[in-house]
Amino acid sequence: MCMKPKVYFVANSHIDPVWLWDKDEGVGVVLETFRRVVEFLKQHEGAVFAASSAQFYKWIEEIDPELFEEIKRLVNDGRWIVVGGWWVEPDCNIPCGESFIRHALYGKKYFKERLGVEVDIGYNIDSFGHSWGLPQVLAKSGYRYYVFMRPNPREKDLPSDVFLWEGPDGSRVLAYRLPTSYSLTGKRIVREVRRLVSSGRRTILILYGSGDHGGGPSKEDLEAIRSLTGEIEVVHADFHAFFREFEDRDLPIVRDELQHHARGCYSALSRIKKLNRRAEISLLEAERYSVMCELLEGSSYPLEELRRAWRRVLFNQFHDILAGTSIPEAYGRVESELGEAMSIAQDVKLRSLRLVSRRIETLGRGIPVVVFNSLPWRRVVPVEVELSWGVEKPVVAVDEKGCLVPSQEVQPSSLVGRGRVRLLFLAELPPMGYRVYWLKPGDVDSDSDLHVADNTLENSRLLVGFDSGGKLFKLELKKLAWNALSSTAGRVVYRDESDTWSHGVEKYDEIIGEFEVLEWRIVERGPVRASIEVESRYGSSKLLETYRVYTGMPYVEVVADLDWREKHKLLKLHFPVNVSGPRAFYGIQFGVIERPCNGMEEPSQGWIDVEDGELSRGLALLVDYKYSFSIEGSTIGVTVARSPIYAHHDPYRPSGALRYRYQDQGSQEFAYILYPHVGGWSASRIPVLYEEILFKPHVLLEYPHKGELPATYSLLEVGESSVLLTALKKAESGKGYIARLFEPLGKEQWTTLKIHATGQEIRARLSPFELKSLLVRPEIPLVTEVNLMECSTT
Structure with missing residues (x-):
């Protein structure tokens, strides 16, 4: 006898707390929907309901504690299923990898403490694509399963709905792509079930209930499901029962990212993406410096303060917020909350650094400046400090031995006189620590490898050249006499009539113009930095780029100030790379992925590399706050501005009779680095260089005073390797x-973690792209490996 197809039915109500409405309305939708669902479950004994997002439950606990208690009872009865376990359902392309970890850490902690639930079902059903780095985060956070819907079958071919998803490090989760919408209701349930059964599927899970603006399941939905009982085996159960059907099967393995859907979301509303990244970095720095302060100064680590700031950031990584697809009125609140998180982080950081610096011996030699490094390796880096200077003789910097360090005065930020000067100097910093420099009157050492002419910048490693029209045409790696550019770089404008998401768009390919250079001029001549400024225009838009070469540094830095006034257009910076047989590599969360050089718009965590597979050389582009890239042949493109209408969704078309608000209008600043290199991305340590772009030194002007701490000190270092330290924080338990x-x-590495403040030294082996979390307790010599939830792995 032929068994009927088995269909699992789980009620749900996908809720966007912000989208076509603001957060105020979104909170009301959560409250109303959850109340309605509780009544639904009381009236219909067989049904089960699933909901994600710790933030939703926290709102209910704070606003309607009676409702929260009813939900808790339903959870205990197995009728209300907590899924996801993250703070919200975020965008899964733009947040940094550590943000994904914090979604799980704070979300799962909340559900465990408040509802007694250990969530193991990952759940991002509406996110616009899923980074290949997610399987490792999920597996090491205690997840066994992952449920998603996008990209759909038209956008990404998968071997089956259920498969093993394997990340770059080899971590796996059992994944399920919903074969139909997560918001099926009424007769549509019947139509979709029959369609899926007719396709040959024998075991299916269906989510039903109205969503986006809440709503949830209804009596009519259950009647529609009951009408199918003669055709299928109807099962009302949670996701675990469904996944158990597949655990013993020989399932296909997908070793790939789950892309693409809505490629315009990689670039839409760049100011929010910039605020998000600034908040992430500010919090990670605040944690590191708080650990330094607690170990060196004894002040308590502000655990709850930083948790609160992280929760603000995590909420605003919700996919319709961070992707840039919500209404303009919603983003004022978003900016305030991300600003609040940054303010908390910056206050914590400043307090920590000031508490440490007051204990450093800073007497003698001049005005003391303490330069802090949050990265766990030694680095030589240009830093700037501005101060009041009432002396005619130039200001110079010396180290703790009295030795002059390379420096030059640069333009101060103010134009009010009062003797303000700004000094740029090269700081050689110890791993995760600080070094004191002193500023005093002196004669600048002008000896340098920098040379600047009307159209060239040069140091001992690079020659940067501009043609007669002011366009970048030469980026020569001197030791190979190789120009990394095959032709001039461009500031290229594309037509973009697509909606906010760029639905149906794989690549932007209609070029309609280019910024024309108006003028260029030399603005700095060394000895630390030489710079040429290039001003260009397109229509009503202006772009000011400052190309900078530093003494001894292997890259050119470009600081850009864009005033964008275009509508339904897109600006890409183009860099044609002088390689044959190009290969393209993109940095992603906890990994690197190679993609074809086909011009398609792709997400990245800020860096891409185009290299010559045979000659082993290439050009890397590293950008802060930009996430959308393309590589056509051997030409790198980075999307820096895009101006669709806010919250415009196909097939609806703009009316000529109405006014609309457009994204990315006005001024924005960003910076990028062009790094020509010998060897591939791995041998050239591109991810390490990108860390140095993100985590800049912090400079504190001090006053001369006694102290028990030396003039230079390293708290911690990761030695003998290129291993990154993605987090240094207090354990959530408060112990260690x-x-x-x-x-x-992408290669096996041994590393030694040396904690100078406690005298501990840990030797660790990491496999390619492996994340490894260590619990360090100063009072216990033994270091414990833990998972991402900070629980022992043994």
Whole structure:
């Protein structure tokens, strides 16, 4: 006898807390929907309901504690299923990898403490694509399963609805792509079930209930399901029962990212993406410096303060917020909350650094400046400090031995006189620590490898050249006499009539113009930095780019100030790379992925590399706050501005009789680095260089005073390797510290974590792209490996 197809039915109500409405309305939708669902479950004994997002439950606990208690009873009865376990359902392309970890850490902690639930079902059903780095985060956070819907079958071919999803490091979760909408209701349930059964599927899970603006399941939905009982085996059960059907099967393995859907979301509303990244970095720095302060100065780590800030950031990584697809009125609140998180982080950071610096011996030699490094390796880096200077003689910098360090005065930020000067100097910093420099009157050492002419910038490693029209045409790696550019770089404008998401768009390919250079001029001549400024225009838009070369540095830095006034257009910076047989590599969360050089718009965590597979050389582009890239042949493109209408969704078309608000209008600043290199991305340590772009030194002007701490000190270092430290924080238990290591180069590495403040030294092996979290307790010599939830792995 032929068995009927088995269909699992789970009620749900996908809720966008912000989208075509603001957060105020979104909170009301959550409250109303959850109340309605509780009544539904009381009236219909067989049904089960699933809901994600710790933030939703926290709102209910705070606003309607009686409703929260009813939900808790339903959870205990197995009728209300907590899924996801993250703070919200975020965008899964733009947040940094550590943000994904914090979604799980704070979300799962909340559900465990408040509802007694250990969530193991990952759940991002509406996110616009899923980074290949997610399987490792999920598996090491205690997840066994992952449920998603996008990309749909037209956008991404998968071997089956259920498969093993394997990340770059080899971590796996059992994944299920919903074969139809997560918001099926009424007769549509019947139509979709029959369609799926007729396609040959024998075991299916269906989510039903109205969503986006809440709503949930209804009596009519259950009647529609009952009408199918003669055709299928109807099962009302949670996701675990469904996944158990597949656990013993020989399932296909997908070793790939789950892309693409809505490629315009990689670039839409760049100011929110910039605020998000600034908040992420500010919090990670605040954690590191708080650990430094607690170990060196004894002040308590502000655990709850930083948790609160992280929760603000995590909420605003919700996919319709961070992707840039919500209404303009919603973003004022978003900016305030991300600003609040940054303010908390910056206050914590400043307090920590000031508490440390007051204990450093800073007497003698001049005005003391303490330069802090949050990265766990030694680095030589240009830093700037501005101060009041009432002396005619130039200001110079010296180290603790009295030795002059390379420096030059640059333009101060103010134009009010009062003797303000700004000094740029090269700081050689110890791993995760600080070094004191002193500023005093002196004669500048002008000896340098920098040379600047009307159309060239040069140091001992690079020659940067501009043609007669002011366009960049030469980026020569001197030791190879190789120009990394095959032709001039461009500032190219594309037509973009697509909606906010760029639905149906795989690549932007209609070029309609280019910024024309108006003028260029030399603005700095060394000895630390030489710069040429290039001003260009397109229509009503202006772009000011400052190309900078530093003494001894292997890259050119470009600082850009864009005033964008275009509508339904897109600006890409083009860099044609002088390689044959190009290969393209993109940095992603906890990994690197190679993609075809086909011009398609792709997400990245800020860097891409185009290299010559045979000659082993290439050009890397590293950008802060930009996430959308393309590589056509050997030409790198980075999307820096895009101006669709806010919250415009196909097939609806703009009316000529109405006014609309457009994204990315006005001024924005960003910076990028062009790094020509010998060897591939891994041998050239591109991910390590990108860390140095993100985590800049912090400079404090001090006053001369006694102290028990030396003029230079290293708290911690990761030695003998290129292993990254993605987090250094207090453990959530309040006992000990979490040091999280990541292998970024795709090869096995041994590393030594040396904690100078406690005298501990840990030797660790990391496999390619492996995340490893260590619990360090100063009072216990033994270091414990823990998972991402900070629980022991043994």
